[in-house]
Structure formats: structure tokens, C-alpha cells
Amino acid sequence: MGPQAFLSRRVVTPQGIRPAAVLVEGDRIRAVISPSEIPAGTPREDFVDAAILPGLVDSHVHINEPGRTEWEGFSTATRAAAAGGYTMIVDMPLNCVPSTTRVNALAAKRKSAAGQCAVDWAAWGGVVRDNDQELEPLARAGVRGFKCFLVDPGVEEFTRVGERDLRKALPSLVRRGLPLLVHAELPGPVDLATRQLEREDWSQYQTYLRSRPEEAELAAINLMLSLCREYVFRLHIVHLATASALRTLQAARAEGLPVTVETCPHYLHFAAESIPAGATQFKCAPPVRCRVHRAGLWQGLKDGIIDMVVTDHSPCPPSMKRRQEGDFRSAWGGIAGLSMALPVVWTEALARGFALTNIAEWMSAQPAKLAGCDARKGRIAEGYDADLTVLDPEAQFTVTEHSLHQRHALSPYLGERLRGVVKRTYLRGRLVFREGEFSSQAAGREFQQ
Numbered sequence: 001m002g003p004q005a006f007l008s009r010r011v012v013t014p015q016g017i018r019p020a021a022v023l024v025e026g027d028r029i030r031a032v033i034s035p036s037e038i039p040a041g042t043p044r045e046d047f048v049d050a051a052i053l054p055g056l057v058d059s060h061v062h063i064n065e066p067g068r069t070e071w072e073g074f075s076t077a078t079r080a081a082a083a084g085g086y087t088m089i090v091d092m093p094l095n096c097v098p099s100t101t102r103v104n105a106l107a108a109k110r111k112s113a114a115g116q117c118a119v120d121w122a123a124w125g126g127v128v129r130d131n132d133q134e135l136e137p138l139a140r141a142g143v144r145g146f147k148c149f150l151v152d153p154g155v156e157e158f159t160r161v162g163e164r165d166l167r168k169a170l171p172s173l174v175r176r177g178l179p180l181l182v183h184a185e186l187p188g189p190v191d192l193a194t195r196q197l198e199r200e201d202w203s204q205y206q207t208y209l210r211s212r213p214e215e216a217e218l219a220a221i222n223l224m225l226s227l228c229r230e231y232v233f234r235l236h237i238v239h240l241a242t243a244s245a246l247r248t249l250q251a252a253r254a255e256g257l258p259v260t261v262e263t264c265p266h267y268l269h270f271a272a273e274s275i276p277a278g279a280t281q282f283k284c285a286p287p288v289r290c291r292v293h294r295a296g297l298w299q300g301l302k303d304g305i306i307d308m309v310v311t312d313h314s315p316c317p318p319s320m321k322r323r324q325e326g327d328f329r330s331a332w333g334g335i336a337g338l339s340m341a342l343p344v345v346w347t348e349a350l351a352r353g354f355a356l357t358n359i360a361e362w363m364s365a366q367p368a369k370l371a372g373c374d375a376r377k378g379r380i381a382e383g384y385d386a387d388l389t390v391l392d393p394e395a396q397f398t399v400t401e402h403s404l405h406q407r408h409a410l411s412p413y414l415g416e417r418l419r420g421v422v423k424r425t426y427l428r429g430r431l432v433f434r435e436g437e438f439s440s441q442a443a444g445r446e447f448q449q
């Protein structure tokens with residue numbers, strides 16, 4: 001492929017938003033230049049007022065393949081990603097079978113992924129009970145870091161860990177310099193609250209919310225920070241839902257602890273007060289909390305305490321959401337967000353005075369850094385992969401089942417009016433998504449250093 005130029009009046013670069021041409025040669029960005037500097041004869045695509053963003057990177061996706069392909073899979077998850085403006089996703093080690101807790105499981109995952117991905121991907125490994133001997137082999141085999149749960153994750157093959165297990169695992173992570181992503185809720189407060197709510201009405205969202213009190217998040221974060229202080233490993237708190245933890249996290253950062261934090265589009269968009277009875281499509285863990293927390297999480301982003309926004313894309317078959325019964329206790333928890341995350345976050349961000357440079361930082365640069373692929377992904381700059389997302393930031397639309405490309409069109413975003421339409425997605429210089437259509441070629445591959 002010869003060089004090509006992509007122009008826009010709004011190219012989102014690390015230096016700011018400006019009129020520019022992104023000169024692409026083969027897989028990579030050769031230069032970001034002024035439109036007048038495009039070499040004569042170079043084919044050009046001018047997007048005028050539509051913005052060119054770096055391809056988004058989602059470091060928190062449950063692809064569920066192999067083993068639970070009826071929930072989601074490489075083909076559907078990566079298409080949902082491409083439609084949402086993502087060019088790379090990192091797969092969580094659980095909900096697939098086998099869980100990615102041993103090298104042979106990673107090999108099985110690679111085999112399933114081959115030839116069916118619309119965007120690039122990589123894998124996190126899992127820290128579970130008694131797999132501390134597997135961590136370094138997994139790291140050598142190419143996982144980007146590790147994920148663990150302090151509370152029951154809801155699938156029996158992925159065990160939760162406690163402090164004793166972590167003490168066995170952490171030295172390997174320190175040696176490899178890889179991050180530990182932690183689902184930070186402790187079981188004690190959740191179990192106690194759930195027992196006390198036994199006789200309550202579980203069709204009410206408030207009942208579910210009360211069953212996962214913020215104390216569970218706060219205690220887990222405190223435990224992890226104390227381990228971080230002792231072992232000095234890269235600690236990453238996934239899907240922060242409570243704003244009450246921000247002050248502690250800020251203090252930890254000021255103290256010099258290597259801790260990063262993510263939150264998700266659903267915590268930034270929804271609020272517990274407006275979730276209707278029986279609407280189990282809103283169930284996730286930790287739960288969407290009340291408006292005060294939503295406002296606090298936005299402040300956390302503004303203050304730089306929350307580093308990134310990732311989806312926690314976690315679909316399941318519709319039957320598991322128990323929509324008929326509307327029972328928040330038995331419904332599966334998880335929200336699939338890949339196709340809608342960018343418009344959801346952009347709609348909310350714009351209303352609060354943020355710019356597309358913030359979106360590029362939260363949804364591309366920072367997740368790329370967490371996954372250790374920031375030398376190639378996460379920004380529009382010379383030498384980077386030519387991963388580009390073309391977004392019409394002003395266009396509005398209503399979410400319908402056709403806007404979703406995951407395996408099951410189940411989503412709490414259905415019917416929402418949002419701003420920001422993804423027009424095109426380019427993966428390493430190739431057009432993979434255009435106005436609702438996908439390239440017939442599966443151009444995605446596992447990220448290699």
C-alpha cells in the first residue's frame with residue numbers, strides 16, 4: 001500500500017486539536033503534517049469537520065471465547081469494538097473457559113482468535129488461588145499483566161483471592177514489572193448486606209445497590225494500597241464506582257505509589273435514582289451508584305485521579321439477565337458497552353466542558369499505557385500504528401438494536417439520545433468500519449511488541 005493522507009480540521013494529537021493531515025504509509029503513521037505539505041500525488045481522504053481521533057483502546061473487555069462463545073466471541077466483540085471506534089481491546093482472563101490462568105489456556109485463546117478479529121487484541125492473565133507458579137510463564141508467553149478478584153466473580157472456574165494468595169503472587173509481578181488489575185470489592189460487607197436484605201424486594205434496584213455497599217470497595221482499595229506500599233507493584237483499580245475512594249487514591253498517588261484507576265461509561269452516565277424496577281440490564285458490579293457518585297467520578301477525571309475510561313464490556317445471553325422476572329438477585333451482572341462507549345462518554349463530557357483531547361487521553365493513551373502497548377498505540381504521532389477513528393462530534397442519534405454489534409443486542413443504552421457518531425475506523429491504515437458496514441477481511445491480530 002502506497003502512502004495515503006487523512007485530513008481534517010480537527011485532528012486530535014497529543015499537542016492538541018488542529019487542522020492537519022495524517023500521512024500513513026503501510027501500517028504506520030509516517031508524519032502529522034500541515035495539509036499544504038502533502039506530497040504531490042498522494043491519495044487523500046478529507047473528513048473536513050469530522051474529527052480524527054487515535055483509535056480507541058479498551059483495556060477491559062470480556063470476550064468470553066473460547067468456552068462461552070454463546071455469550072460473546074472474538075468476531076462479535078471485535079466488530080462491536082470497530083463500530084465503537086476501538087482499534088485494540090484487551091481481554092479479561094475470566095468468563096472464557098478455560099480461564100487465562102495457565103499458558104495452555106492462552107494458547108487455546110490464540111487458536112480461537114485466529115482469523116476472526118476486526119481489531120487488534122491482547123490478553124490479561126489471571127491470578128487465582130494456587131496459580132502463582134503459572135504467572136511468570138504466562139508473562140513470558142505474552143500476557144500484558146494480570147487481573148484478580150477479591151470477591152466472588154460469579155463463575156466457578158475463576159477463584160477469588162485473598163491477602164495470602166496475593167502475597168504469593170506479587171513477587172512475580174514485581175519481577176516482571178507488570179500491572180495487577182484488581183476487582184476491588186471485599187466479600188465481607190457484601191455478604192453481610194446481602195444476608196440482611198434476604199426478605200427485601202429484589203425487583204427494586206435499590207435492594208441490589210444496598211447489597212453492594214461502598215464499604216466493600218473502600219476496604220478493598222485500602223487493602224490493595226497497603227500491599228502496594230509493601231511490595232511496590234503497579235496496582236490498577238478497575239471500574240471504580242464510588243467517589244468516596246478518591247481522596248484516599250489521591251493521597252496514595254501523592255505518596256508516590258504506582259496506582260492507576262479506571263471507571264466505566266455506565267458509572268459516568270447512569271444514576272441509581274433513575275434505574276426502573278426490574279430493569280436488570282443495568283445490573284453490574286460494583287453497582288451504578290447515586291448521582292452524587294456520578295458527579296464525584298467526573299470530578300475525579302477532572303482532577304486526574306481517575307486515569308481512564310474503559311467499558312468492562314461483559315455481555316451474556318438475554319435469558320441470563322432474567323428480564324421476565326426482573327430479579328436483580330439472580331440476574332447476571334455485566335453491561336456490554338463497546339459500540340456505545342464513545343458517544344456515551346462524549347455526550348457527558350461535552351456537557352461538562354471537556355474536549356476531544358480528554359477523550360483521547362482517557363480512552364486511548366492511558367489504556368494503551370496500562371497494557372504496555374503505548375509505544376505503538378494510543379496516539380496520533382509519527383511511528384505509531386495508523387489506528388484512526390473518524391468521529392462526527394456534533395451528530396446526534398438514538399441508540400437502537402442496529403447500533404449494537406455485540407452478539408446479543410441487550411443494552412441499558414437502548415433508546416438513549418447521544419451525541420457523536422463514529423463514521424469510520426481504520427486499523428493500521430486499513431478501513432475496517434464505515435457507516436455501519438464492516439470490511440469483509442478480518443484484519444485484526446494479537447498485539448505483538
Ligand SMILES: [Zn+2]
Nearest residue numbers: 060092312314
Ligand atoms: Zn470486568
